[in-house]
Amino acid sequence: MGxxxxxxxxxxxxxxxxxxxxxxxxxxxxxxxxxxxxEAIMDSREAIVVAGIDIAIAFFRxxxxxxxxxxxxxxxxxxxxxxxxxxxxxxxxAMLAAERSALNTMQHMSxxxxxxxxxxxxIAGTGATLLDTRKTLPGMRLLDKYASRMGGASNHRMRMDDxxxxxxxxxxxxxxxxxxxxxxxxxxxxxxxVQVEVDRIDQIExxxxxxxxxxxxxxxxxxxxxxxxxxxAGRVPxxxxxxxxxxxxRAIAESGVDYISVGRITQSAPAVDIGLDYALQQLP
Numbered sequence: 001m002g003x004x005x006x007x008x009x010x011x012x013x014x015x016x017x018x019x020x021x022x023x024x025x026x027x028x029x030x031x032x033x034x035x036x037x038x039e040a041i042m043d044s045r046e047a048i049v050v051a052g053i054d055i056a057i058a059f060f061r062x063x064x065x066x067x068x069x070x071x072x073x074x075x076x077x078x079x080x081x082x083x084x085x086x087x088x089x090x091x092x093x094a095m096l097a098a099e100r101s102a103l104n105t106m107q108h109m110s111x112x113x114x115x116x117x118x119x120x121x122x123i124a125g126t127g128a129t130l131l132d133t134r135k136t137l138p139g140m141r142l143l144d145k146y147a148s149r150m151g152g153a154s155n156h157r158m159r160m161d162d163x164x165x166x167x168x169x170x171x172x173x174x175x176x177x178x179x180x181x182x183x184x185x186x187x188x189x190x191x192x193x194v195q196v197e198v199d200r201i202d203q204i205e206x207x208x209x210x211x212x213x214x215x216x217x218x219x220x221x222x223x224x225x226x227x228x229x230x231x232x233a234g235r236v237p238x239x240x241x242x243x244x245x246x247x248x249x250r251a252i253a254e255s256g257v258d259y260i261s262v263g264r265i266t267q268s269a270p271a272v273d274i275g276l277d278y279a280l281q282q283l284p
Contacts, residue, residue, distance in 0.1 A: 006142045012058050015101045025097040038092035038278065042085045042103075044110075045273040049117045050077045051147040052109035053085060056102035064094035076150045078117065085274065099276050107271040108140075109147040115269040116151025119249055119262055126253035128260050131156040131239065135263035144266045156261060164192040165216070168199065178203045182210035195239070204231055217257065218242045225255035 042056070050073050060067050067090030073079055088095065120130050130153040136144040145155045157163040166185050174181045178196065185194045196212040198204055199219055207215060217228050219242035232238055239259035240252050252260055 008058055012062050019101050020097060028093045028096045032092050036092040038095040039089040040276050041087050041279045042274060042276045044079055044081060044083045044085060045275055046081045048079060048110045048272045049113040049151050050079060050110055051075050051113035051150040052106040056106040059098040059102040060088060060090060060095060063098045064090040103274055103276060107274050109143055111269040111271040112144055112147035112266055113151035114272055116148045116153045116265045118246055119265060120152035122246060122249050123253040128253035128257055129154055131259050131261040132266055133261050133263045135267040148265050153265060164190060164194050166196045168197055179206040179210040182207055182212050186211045201227060204228060208235060212236060216241050222251040222255045225252060225257055229256035
């Protein structure tokens with residue numbers, strides 16, 4: 001999955017514990033024989049970009065290590081409505097107990113990947129790179145950012161300690177002086193690039209003279225962004241941020257900025273519709 005820091009086994013255990021409680025799936029235990037088999041197809045009920053399929057599989061394998069699974073797509077694949085994503089055959093009680101945890105996770109992650117792909121497609125050919133943000137579900141950051149990467153975004157600032165970003169509130173605490181705030185950040189010498197948020201053109205030169213390595217242009221319209229790009233003239237990378245929507249991102253990208261960060265792709269992406277249905281056909 002490309003997430004070295006992610007503890008899949010721990011995640012699966014925690015999610016299943018949340019869903020099953022202390023008594024487990026009492027409905028299946030009451031209505032289905034202990035040794036009954038369940039053969040099913042997981043499919044997409046709308047056009048999506050897939051993310052989290054290996055995590056979904058991990059839930060089924062946790063409850064039935066002998067489950068047979070045929071994976072039909074990979075993370076990052078764009079698939080149409082009606083596409084089969086996997087076929088599985090295993091213990092019926094185990095499959096039904098794992099179903100909701102598997103679907104919830106994959107629906108959420110694929111939702112992020114799907115929306116992200118829409119933003120990536122909207123700026124294709126402009127030279128701008130889409131970035132995600134720290135606006136993620138608490139406790140789900142690694143998965144949310146993985147999903148955005150499957151949609152085509154680049155990960156930016158996984159945690160607060162891997163990027164130094166001077167924002168408006170930092171500047172406000174220092175009396176509104178951009179230069180003073182930037183110099184303090186540089187003097188701390190964390191070995192990190194110092195990125196500075198500016199929301200006015202007149203803040204750009206003071207930030208650069210104080211040593212800013214990168215500027216975040218906050219809530220600026222396309223014309224103001226073009227002015228900022230011309231003023232900076234390639235001295236540092238420029239990132240546009242703040243209120244970026246699917247219908248506005250193309251104009252923002254065409255202003256000439258290097259990066260565009262969008263919180264919506266992880267913060268507001270709706271879950272997609274993925275189902276798991278009993279199948280009459282047998283796995284080969």
